[in-house]
Amino acid sequence: MNYMLNEDILAIKEICAEIGEKYIIPVRAELDEHNRFPTEIMKIIARSDLFTIYIPEEYGGTGMGAISLVVATEELSRFCGGVAVSYAANALGAMPIILMGSEEQKKKYLPQLASGEKLCAFALTESEAGSDAGGIKTRAIKDGDHYVLNGTKQWITNGGEAQIYTVIALTDPERGPRGASAFIVEEGTPGFSYGKKEDKMGIRASATRELVFEDCRVPAENLIAREGMGFMVAMRTLDNSRPGVAAQAVGIAQGALEEALKYASERKQFGVRIDSFQGLQFMLADMGTQIEAARALTYSVARMIDNGDKGFEKESAMAKVFASDVAMRVTTDAVQILGGYGYMREYPVEKMMRDAKITQIYEGTNQIQRSVIARAMIKEAHRK
Amino acid sequence: MKFVVAIKQVPDTAEVRIDPERGTLIRDGVPSIMNPFDTYALEEAMKWRDDLGGTVTVITMGPPQAESVLREAVSMGADDAVLISDRAFAGADTWATSHTIAAAVKKIGGVDAVFFGKQAIDGDTAQTGPSVAASLDWPQITFVGRVRTLDVKSIIAERYVETGVQVVQADLPVVLTILKDANVPRVPSLRGKMKSRKAEIPVWGLSDLGLSPDETGLNGSPTKVVVTSTPEARTGGAIHTGTADELACKLADLLLGEGGDA
């Protein structure tokens, strides 16, 4: 389908496709098997300027907009969801600084992130605070010109591989929604260490770790915006990056569809190609249509963001919930189409099915997304 | 350091097909690409530029549409490009081509090294590099599988020959032909692609290079092609089908020279 992407966005897509063909395909099975972070591929992604696209030009970026991040994430996901999220999580980690950081903070951190010299990560989730982000317990107590952080963050993407972390911690537990603040914490700060690396069902190339803060002293100038703005920073960050998760789901689904089409055109049973059987044709048609619809929805949300639209919470939730459900259905169908071979690790689709699952869970579970959508719709209806 | 990389736009010969009825080459619809060997030459030049500082200029001798491979090279990281094009250059064999390219290198001036890919996949001669070296009267190192060191004065490179590896040192300026073993060509960058779209690429013709028509193109070529044909089709013989055991038996007959028409 023609999404009227301009030359620069198409250039980004081509570059991601080339990286995928040359560098991701040869190693994706091995990264998956050994739970290994794609360090080399991150360097190649950096060298192709892909970390610049979500960072404004004045800070060393190329500022290509939300649509560029969505296209890049989707294209990389076509080859491996784990590698793609390792890339996209940098956008997530940088977003608090981009959206609400001070001039000094932007000048200090964004150029290093744009060049890929440093990787970053966003840390909100804790063991007792998943969907209920308000339940975080990590404390940040002011002490002179520092804040002292204590607590543990869980399941942080790029944890242990990134050098710069944007962390949400409670500065005032009594103040509820105004009780948290956002901080920039650099690797190597005394009191900041990494916990265990998780052994996941899918996106295994992506490093998921605990972040442990034990009397970790963070300079006060690393506070983003003001005390009490933490949940606001988190919400705005997640709103802006949610289309990225949708894009990841679309990409994974696309990759699975391509494998299914290729296999079905080569495999012969009963003397004919299996793609001549109507049963499979109907499956393929539904897979293709759903992916296109998910893509169209995702791109539309990206364009809304780039257009400066104020309210896109409902739409971005819709894109995420729809695309991730599509990804789960399509990858499952892809395994089905490949039959016995689909179940074998030698073929890439079972990994895609395992990779797809997380898109229904992280950055707001699909149940939360549905609540968000319903509440927004009801509010709109009530207003009329 | 000032590096020049000579590249060529070629038809993708891997995609060329033979018309089965007439046995002739089907050329239309075959995409034009940068000669694959040249991407390694380009990467090697850029690698050393990144290390030592300087510029990489890509040049190509070809018709106006060859400009697209120059832009592709810029998107991969070349600093600038020149298109060497003139009707007078058409039909050149390697003598005339190298004569013309050498003139362009002289016009650029101050060049430390000229990089070539091992061979072009259409002509397949691998002659242009050494012939340019002769025209410039520079030392040359061919079949370079690895450049060990490079500085303003000299280069140490490994030549991969049939019996092993020759480690050769040469004074600069030098002409190099690079093998695929030397490196892994980088992926284009976003900024590179944006730059290549806007890049101004000068075109140098006969008078720009100070050459005369009898030393370029068809007229300047000591060799001429007199016949072109598709290779003698070796026709197929017997095709056997059957169970694996039956086929194995028949094949064993043939291999051991027993029975039938071995």
Added chain:
Amino acid sequence: MHKMSGYLEIRENCTGCGICVRTCPVGALSVNSKRKAEVSEDCTLCSICVDSCPFKSLAVHHSFGGNKEELEKYSGILVLCEMRNHSPDRSAYELLGEARKLSAGSKEVTALIITDDASDAAEKLIRAGADRVVTAVHRNLEHFSTEPWNTILTHVIRTDKPEIVLAAATTTGRDVMPRVSKSLDTGLTADCTELHIDPKNGMLMQTRPAFGGNIMATIVCDRTRPQMSTVRPGVMKPLEPDCSRTGRIVELQITDSMVAGRSRVLEFIPSQGDEVDITEAETVISGGRGMKDPANFHMLHELAHLLGATVGASRAAVDNGWIEYPRQVGQTGKTVQPKIYLAVGISGAVQHRVGMQSSDVIYAVNKDPDAGIFQFCSHGFVGDLFEIIPALIKEIKKRRG
């Protein structure tokens, strides 16, 4: 401009079918309103269209030039002979065999060796067909180096004035010959697979593959001398060594300045001793993409062991890292011409074909009945190699008892 060199004739029987328009690489052909082909000034006389015309309506007429008097000063065939371990390389014998054939008994064939120790190479070369051997010996000539070889070869050509110079299309030949031909302002044809003298005009007709092996081009060097060619190793036939042959040996005086240059060989690292040379084998068994896994090559090794054969590979297998590059057969690998070539799981794309099509017989095993290799093999076997090869091994063992 191009008219000086010749023109493309379009005969009366042209039907305007337009096939030539599509094959012309420079777009010089078109069909006019009278339904006849027309050629523009862009024509480079490459002759590709001639072969494509189903009605034989096209012909390229070259005006062969050159100053006859000047050209007649050149005579004889000079063969640049490479050495390996102070003995002539196999390619040298192939070139001498070819040179003898071209000489037809009337041209003197001279072999040139450039080395630090001629040993008894000259005698061997005479037995292999040289009428005369020029030896260039100097202690600094142990390894091939461009400038000394360029100086010596150019000197010998200027002195002897041969009409033809042949060298092997090896890393050595392809390094020095283009340099020499450019400085002598004469033509060089690369990687020839067939040579003959045109009886009409005495010119050397040099045929070679181009376009990745998709076409064969025949090339002449009409106006200048010598006519220089590098010849693909493993294609030409050496003569049977003839001990009764005699010849002259000329020792060149090689001065220090002749071997000087701006490059030097610092060291030479020979390939591993156990490296196989598939070009020497009488039977080659090659595996391709169909082998699916490096581990599966062990059955080809077992089969090769039983048959005294050598294992080769297609580019796909080497690119996938299943087997080492010295075993690669094809356009970017080696050319082999064994008695028997068995292609297992190889589709037969032209890039592979050019490396093995001169084999005496070709057998192919492939599960795809449409695989290109079945178009040119002597016997094709359509089936699953993972069943056929083990069955074949079992059968051979059974017969051997």
